[in-house]
Amino acid sequence: MLNPQDPVEFGNAFLETLGWQAKPYQIEAWEAYRDGRSGLLSLPTGSGKTYAAAVGPIWRAVQTSRKKGLQVLYITPLKALARDIEKALAPIVGFSGKTISLDVRTGDTSSYRRSKQRERLADVLITTPESLAILISYRNSDQLLQSCHSVIVDEWHEFFGTKRGAFLELCLSRLRGLNPNLQTWGMSATFGNLGLSCQTLLGTDSQVLIVSSSEKRRIEITTLVPERQADLPLAGHSGMGMMKVFAKDFDWRKPSLVFTNTRSFAERWYQGLIEQFPDKKDAIGLHHGSLDQVNRTQIEDGLKSGELKLVVCTASLDLGLDFSPIERVYQIGSPKSIARLLQRAGRSAHQPGRDSVIRFIPTHGFELFEVQGLQQGVARGDVESPPPCEGYLDVLIQHIVTVGIGPGFEPNQLFNEVRTAWGLRNLSREDYEWCLIFASRGGDSLKAYERYHKITEVDGRYREAELRISRIHRMNIGTITADATVQVKFQGGKRLGHVEERYLSRLKKGDTFTFAGRRLAFNKLYNGVCYVSLAKKVHSQTPRWYGGQLALSAPLAWNLRNVIENFRDMIWASPVEPLVENIIETQERLSALPQVGEVLVELCRTRDGYHCFIFPFEGIHLNQAIGLLLALRLSHGDDTSFQVSVNEYGVELLSRQPFDFSKALKASLFSCDNVLNDLTKSVNLSELSQQQFRTIARIAGLVLQNYPGQRKSGRQVQVSSNLIYQVFERFERGNRLLKLAKDEVIHQQFEIHRLEKALQRLEKSRLLIKTVERLTPFSMPVWASRAATKFDSESLREKIEILESTW
Incomplete structure (x- = not known):
């Protein structure tokens, strides 16, 4: 007989039925839950996080099974994960021997099933943040949700620091408002600042509790390289030339995932593998977020059954799906982030006590240094810690409307409730009142248009203004605003x-x-x-998706610089060492290798003009900002102009007219003084803000893409948001959403805090200026990033090969 007072005994007994013994961190989590605590589980992938988080809440649901209605809410970042989570929780629910129900509600749930859920929810419900917000928008949401005593948030690191995470924070604040004793547990496999991560999840009223494990999964990282240096150029390479290297290493007895950073590369590698293994095409699959759900499900089922032995994928398979048959993971090109490497490596041998195996396939020679930086970062524990999302008034406006069309709200009560969300802990009453007016009347500029009057005050309580508003609002709930x-x-x-x-x-x-x-x-x-x-044609192009380009994270950038500056002290794998030695020896012969406290600058003259190459090694976004600043400050406001080109490692300033860079370059050019003002001069901040405003306008409900029976095109959405932006600029310059757009450009695109740190480092460093006769292994990849806009891939590859042959 299980002790009804003890989730630890319940959990131990359940794991015994599986032939497992509870881990210390699982017991710690169950005890903390029993004591009424909330917290964050920071455990390696495949270590039993789901059982650590779910046993306590389900045990409590068993004890209170006489209460009908929702008791445990399990939130997943992807609706595609819901089926797997249901399969993972079903044995715990079944083990209880009591009648508690388990259900799923996502965008894939049938309309019939959703209509039933509006009347009564299961005891344990698996859902997404968007589906939870839709539940909150129902008139009877208080009755549906007030019995919920426990929330489990899976893959919390995927939400943290994003608008979607802010969206979820506000949903959780609503649940805490309905049940002040709500217990919240998050799960995260990879994160840097765990304390901040936990606090953001739990809100302002909870104490941080982190449950972690001293057991660390060992990660085996192997770099595959060609036999000849010429087969791995330093730039202008997609990695397709490494197909034979991959084929030689791949073992069909060891089912594998092949991760790429983009959907375009996934499509190309899939085609390449089909051509490489024509007799095995039925065992090869493709998985990315743009494929139809039916196709993705077939691939996932094929992985689990073992029918598929090799699947090319993107971040669509980064998260918690348990593919136990997977033995190896391949990564095409640098993942650009230590956390992303750990997450993807964890897809292999997804079981407690097993080592993760990841094989790195570089797409160009310089990525050999990046993978060394990744290995160093993993050894040091340098996992990324993105800043939290704060002051998100666009998300708040959407939330105000969501609650308003639901049960309605009293303004003071909702103000106190949303301030329990960490990102709005400093929300002023003035900003809150502005959002309230905006949601009810469209603000000063749009008050004449009834479609922006979404909620209205009746007897001191805000409710929906018209019945039609609720349906349209629910169709547009959320913060995911990808291109149409x-x-x-x-x-x-x-x-x-x-x-x-x-x-x-x-x-x-x-x-x-x-x-x-x-x-x-x-x-x-x-x-x-x-x-x-x-198509009957053999040759075809691959679509390019316009998502954000991955850039070096701050910890990886630091480790990469450390690898370059301390090259001789590094321990290199034997197949890699000859290739990197050749790159470094050529660089030292033609120019120099920067040491600690130095920044390398290469000056060169070609038929294109006068080149200045600088190597901050800060990633493409920060290098872009640094290049724009230098171009502005070097021009001194005269007629001198520079073309700025960047890659992950360096910056190229190109002048068509003679310019003495050696005389003009000085440490003060990297000063942080007036950095924001100078950036504003060097780029069109208004244009960037207008682009950012498109996302804000959609989140705040100013521009709606989905209507009953129709969907606006991307062009229509863009035109509508631009018109509203121009109205605000002309008639309401103090509009808080305009300010939010500019702030997001500064902090997200310019990464101003990280940029200031980089500039401080560069200003303190010694400029190692070298005049070179030809492009070097460091400068040629930066040159190639500009040349790629003028030549097709074949022509560019030929030019790179010619340049390398001159070394």
Whole structure:
């Protein structure tokens, strides 16, 4: 007989049925839950986090099973994970022997099932933040949710520091308002500042509690390299030339995932693998976020059953899906982040006590230094800690409308409630009142338009202004505002997935492109659907998705600089050492290698003009900002102009006219004084803010993409948001959403705090200025990033090979 007072005994007994013994951290979590605590589980992937988090809440649900309604809420970042989580929780629910129900509610749940859930929720419900917000928007949400005593947030690191995380914080503040004794537990495998992460999850009224493990999963990182240096150029390479290296290493007895950083590369590598292993194409799969859900589910099922032995994927398989058969993980190109490496490595041998195995396939020679930096970062525990998302008034406006169209709210009560969310702990009453007015009347500029009057005050309580508003608002709930996509279907009707609208809009009938692992011919774009057929042509282009480019994280950038500056002290794997030795020896012969406290500058003259190459090694975004600052400060406001080009490692300033860089360069150019003002001069901040405002306008409900029976195109959304931005700029310069847009550009695109630290380091460093006769291993990749805009990939590869042959 289980002790009804003790979740520890309940958990031990359950794990015994699986033939397992409870780990110390699992027992610690169960005891903390029994004592009424909330906290964060920071445990390696595959260590039993789900059982550590879920046993306590389900045990409590068993004890209170006489209470009908929602008791435990399990929140997942991806609706695709819901099925796996349901399978993981079902044995615990079944073990209880009591009648408690388990259910799922996501965007994939049928409308019939959702209508039933509006009347009564299961005892344990698996959902996403967006589906939770829709529940909050129902008139009877107080009755549906007030019995919830426990919330489990899976993969919390995926939410932290994002607008979606802020969105979830406000949903949790609502649940805490309904049940002040709510217990919240988060799970995170990879994160740097655990204290801040935990506090952000739990809100302002809870004490931080972190449950972690002294057991660390060992990560085996192997770098695959070609036999010849020439087969791994320093730039202008997609990694496809490494296909034979991969084929030689791959073992069909060891099922594997092949991670790429982009969907375009995933499509290309899948095609390459099919051509490499034509007799094994039924054992090879493709998985990324733009593919149709049915296709993705088939791939996931094939992985679990062992039918598929090799799947090319993107971040779509980064998260908690348990593919126990997977023995190895391959990473094509640098993951650009230590946390991302750990997350992907954890997909292999996804069981307690097993070592993770990841094989790194560089796409160009310089990534050999990056993987060394990754290994060093893993050994040092340098996991990234992004800043929390704070002051998100656009998300707050959406939340105000969500609660308003639901049960309604009293202004003081909601003000106190939302301030329990960590990101709004400093929310002023003035800002809150402004958001309230904006949600109810559209602010000063839009008050004449009824469509922006979404809630109204009646007897001191805010409710929806019109019945139609609730339906439209629910269709647009959330903060995921990717570029508009178009469904791709065969002429016969089978769905393949979604491709971004602006890519497809450029195609003509008969144009071919590769998508969903097939070569397709574009037939027509009609009524928001792209109709295709199988292409007869062998050659086709691959769609480019316009997501943000991955950049070196701060910890990886630091470790990369350390690798470069202390090259001789590094221990290199034997296959890698000859290649990096050759790169370094060539660099030292043609120029120099920067030491600790130095910044290398290379000056060179070519037919293009006068070049200045500087190597901050700060990642593409910060290097861009540094290059723009230097171009402005070197020009002194005269007619001198520079073309700025960057890559992850360096900056190129190119002058068509003679310019004496050696005389002009000085440490003071890197000063932090007036850095924001200078950046504003060097770029069109208004244009960048207007682009950022498009996302803010959609989150705040100013521009709606989804309507009953129709969907606005990306072009329509862009035009609408631009018009509203211009109205605010002209008639309401003090609009807080305008200020939010500019602040987000400064902090997210410019990364101003990280930029200031980088400038301080550069200002204190000695400039190691070298005049060189030709491009070097350091400068040639930066030059190639500019040259790529003028040449196709084949021509660029030939030019790179010619340059390397001169060394």
